[in-house]
Amino acid sequence: MSDHPSTYEPKTGVEKWLDQRLPIVRLAYDSFVDYPTPRNLNYWWTFGGILSVCLMIQIVTGIILAMHYTPHIDLAFNSVERIMRDVNYGWLIRYVHANGASMFFFAVFIHMFRGLYYGSYKAPREVLWILGCLIFFLMIATAFMGYVLPWGQMSFHGAVVITNLIGSIPVIGGPILTWLQGGFAVDQATLNRFFSLHYLLPFVIAGVVILHIWALHVVGQNNPAGVDIKSKEDTVPFTPYATVKDGLGMIFFLILFSIFVFFLPNALGHADNYIPANPLVTPAHIVPEWYLLPFYAILRAIPDKFGGVIAMFGAIAVLFVLPWLDTSKVRSMRYRPVMRWFFVIFVVVCLGLGWCGAQLPDAPVVPGLPSFTLFDGEFNSYLWLTRALTLYYFAFFLLIMPWVGLKEDPLPVPASISEAILAEHAKKKGA
Amino acid sequence: MSAIMTKGLKALGLAAIAATLALSAPAFAAGGAKHPHAPKEGFSFEGPFGTFDQGQLQRGYKVFREVCSNCHAATLLSFRNLGQKDGPFYDEKYKNPNDNPIVKQIASEFEVPDIDTETGDTITRPATPSDHFPKKFANSYAAAASNGGAIPPDLSVITKARHGGARYVYSLLTGYVAPPKGLEVKEGQHYNPFMAGSLATQWSGDPHKVPVGGVLAMAPPLKDDLVTYDDGTKATTHQMAADVAAFLEWAGDPHATLRKKTGVGVLIYLLLFAGVTYAAYRKLWHGKH
Numbered sequence: 001m002s003d004h005p006s007t008y009e010p011k012t013g014v015e016k017w018l019d020q021r022l023p024i025v026r027l028a029y030d031s032f033v034d035y036p037t038p039r040n041l042n043y044w045w046t047f048g049g050i051l052s053v054c055l056m057i058q059i060v061t062g063i064i065l066a067m068h069y070t071p072h073i074d075l076a077f078n079s080v081e082r083i084m085r086d087v088n089y090g091w092l093i094r095y096v097h098a099n100g101a102s103m104f105f106f107a108v109f110i111h112m113f114r115g116l117y118y119g120s121y122k123a124p125r126e127v128l129w130i131l132g133c134l135i136f137f138l139m140i141a142t143a144f145m146g147y148v149l150p151w152g153q154m155s156f157h158g159a160v161v162i163t164n165l166i167g168s169i170p171v172i173g174g175p176i177l178t179w180l181q182g183g184f185a186v187d188q189a190t191l192n193r194f195f196s197l198h199y200l201l202p203f204v205i206a207g208v209v210i211l212h213i214w215a216l217h218v219v220g221q222n223n224p225a226g227v228d229i230k231s232k233e234d235t236v237p238f239t240p241y242a243t244v245k246d247g248l249g250m251i252f253f254l255i256l257f258s259i260f261v262f263f264l265p266n267a268l269g270h271a272d273n274y275i276p277a278n279p280l281v282t283p284a285h286i287v288p289e290w291y292l293l294p295f296y297a298i299l300r301a302i303p304d305k306f307g308g309v310i311a312m313f314g315a316i317a318v319l320f321v322l323p324w325l326d327t328s329k330v331r332s333m334r335y336r337p338v339m340r341w342f343f344v345i346f347v348v349v350c351l352g353l354g355w356c357g358a359q360l361p362d363a364p365v366v367p368g369l370p371s372f373t374l375f376d377g378e379f380n381s382y383l384w385l386t387r388a389l390t391l392y393y394f395a396f397f398l399l400i401m402p403w404v405g406l407k408e409d410p411l412p413v414p415a416s417i418s419e420a421i422l423a424e425h426a427k428k429k430g431a
Numbered sequence: 432m433s434a435i436m437t438k439g440l441k442a443l444g445l446a447a448i449a450a451t452l453a454l455s456a457p458a459f460a461a462g463g464a465k466h467p468h469a470p471k472e473g474f475s476f477e478g479p480f481g482t483f484d485q486g487q488l489q490r491g492y493k494v495f496r497e498v499c500s501n502c503h504a505a506t507l508l509s510f511r512n513l514g515q516k517d518g519p520f521y522d523e524k525y526k527n528p529n530d531n532p533i534v535k536q537i538a539s540e541f542e543v544p545d546i547d548t549e550t551g552d553t554i555t556r557p558a559t560p561s562d563h564f565p566k567k568f569a570n571s572y573a574a575a576a577s578n579g580g581a582i583p584p585d586l587s588v589i590t591k592a593r594h595g596g597a598r599y600v601y602s603l604l605t606g607y608v609a610p611p612k613g614l615e616v617k618e619g620q621h622y623n624p625f626m627a628g629s630l631a632t633q634w635s636g637d638p639h640k641v642p643v644g645g646v647l648a649m650a651p652p653l654k655d656d657l658v659t660y661d662d663g664t665k666a667t668t669h670q671m672a673a674d675v676a677a678f679l680e681w682a683g684d685p686h687a688t689l690r691k692k693t694g695v696g697v698l699i700y701l702l703l704f705a706g707v708t709y710a711a712y713r714k715l716w717h718g719k720h
Binding site for chain 1: 479507512584587588591592593594627629683684685686690691693694695697698701702704705708709711712715716719720
C-alpha cells in the first residue's frame, strides 16, 4: 500500500552509503520483502509472478537466438534449423523460446480471467488494469512478429494475411500497408523490420511491466474477497509468505512448461512452418498459433473484411474500458450470484472461439445434422457458431456487465479480509 | 455456493489446460487425408523414453541412400551428423564424428561443388564429414523438369513438416492403393489415401463421398528386396518403409534422445524442488490461513 511506511534499515556501511545516494535496496526491500500482501490470496494470484518469469525466459532465450539467427528470406529458415542442430544446446534454447510464447499466453489468459472474476479492474485499480491490457496487446504484436521469423510457410502466409488486414482500411489502408511491409508484398524488408521490432518490443513490455507493478504497489493487491486491506491482521509480509507460494506456483508451471519443451516440442506449432516459405504455394488452411485463434475467429465471423478487422481489434479495445462498463459496487464475483454464471459462460465462450478459429468456417459443427442456409452460410457451420460466440463475447462486456451490475442483489460482503478468512474456516468446519 | 463456485473455477482451470493440450493436435488436421499410423511393431523412438534403434537407423540410411536420394536431397544434414551421439553410425571410439571411418567413407561417395583455389574454376570434389549432403538439382526448375513437373521436397525435416511425422512417412510409403472407381488419376500421378489433398474435381461419383487422400507424382518407390540389408534383415516393403521413416525422424531432430533424457532429469529435479517448497510452504503458512 502506498501508505505503507518503509521499514528498511541499512545494516552495513556500504548499504548506508548507498541508501543515502540511491535507495534501490530500500525499494526492493519495501516492494518484495516487507510488502504487505493480503492473507487470503489463492493460487490464481501466483500467475503475476509466473508471468514475470515468462518474460525473463523469453528475453534471455531470445537474445541468444538472435546471436545465431539470420534475418534474410533465403537464410532465415536454415539458420533456425542450424540453431537446432549445430549450436550447443540450441535445440533447447529454441524450443524453450517457441513453447515459451505459448506458456506466456497460457499464463496471461489465466491472469486476465482472474482479474475479471475478482474485479481487479475496479477503482482504484483502473490504471493497473489498463497497463495490463497494454502489455497483452504488445504481447500479441511481439508473438505475431516472432512467428514470422523462421520464414516457414505459416510464417509467410500468416504475415501476408495479417498485414493485408491493414489494407482493408478505407482510403489510407493501402499506403499504410505498403509502409508497414516496406514494399508491395511481404518480402525481405518485412522480415528484417519484423526482426528489429521483435527484438525491441519485449523491452517495451518490460518497461510497461515496471509501470504495472508500480501501479500495483500504489493501490495494493486485490484479493479473493475483493475488500480493501483494513488492518495489519489482513496481511502477511511478501517474504517469506508470498514468495514461497509464488515459488510453488512457478515450479508447477515450469513442470508443465518442461513437458512441452522436452517431450512435445512441436505439439503446439503447425507442421507447415517446417516447410520453407514459398510465396507461390498457399497452405490449404492458414491458421495462427493457438493463442490468437479466438481473435482470428472473431475476425472471420464478420462478412465484411474491414468490419472483421474492427471487431477483432474491438475485442481487445473493449478490455481497456472495462472498468467503466462494470456498474456493480461489489468487486469479487464470489458475492455476485448472477454475474459469476455469466462469467463461467464467458470463459466457455472464449475457449469455444479458440476452437472455432482452428476450424474451416464452412465445416459442419455436428456432421450429419440437417441444416439450412441462413443468409450467407449453412446454419450448422462453424461460421454461425463463431458468430453466436462473438455476439456473446461483446454482449458480456457491453450489455451484461452494465445491466447485471445494476439489477443484481449481491451477497453480503465480509467487512474485512480477516473476517472473510474466519467465515471460510467456520464453513469448512461446518461441512 | 461460494465453495461450489471455487470448485467450478478449479474445474474450469483444468478444462482450460486440457483444451490447450487438445487444441494443438486435431484442430489442424490437413484436408481429407487418412490418419497416418505406425507400423504394427511400433516405433522404438516414440514416447517420452523412446530411443532410436541404431540398427534400424543404419538400415534406414541405406534405403535413403539407395532409393530416396535418387530424387530427394537432405541438405540440412551434414555427413558428420551420421556419426554423432545417437546417430546411425556413432561409434564410441570416435567421439569426434569427423574421425569416424564409416562417416568418412560415406562422405567420400558424394561429390560436392567447390572452387579450385589455384585457378578459381568451379569444380567438384569428394565430400568430407563436415560437408552437408549436396543438393540433388541445381535449382527448383531443374528439379521439376526431371520429375514430371513436381519438385521432390527436401527430406531434412520432413517428419517435422508433416502431420504425424514418421507415421506419415511410413503410411505414405506403404499406403499406395489402386484409385477408387470414379476417380480420375492423370498420367504420371498416383493415388495415395495418406496424401493431403482435395480430390473433388477429379471425382465423378457421389459428391458427398469424395475419397480421402490425394495424388502425388512419386510412384510407389519401394518394392520387396529393393535393397539388400547388411545385417541380413529381410527387405520387405514394410521393413524398408519403417526403417527409412525412423532414419528421417532422426534426421529431422538429431538431438531428440538427448532432449528426452534431459527432460527426465529436469522433471525429477522440479518434482523434488516442488516437494521441498511445498513442505516449506506448509510450515510457514501453518495457522496463517
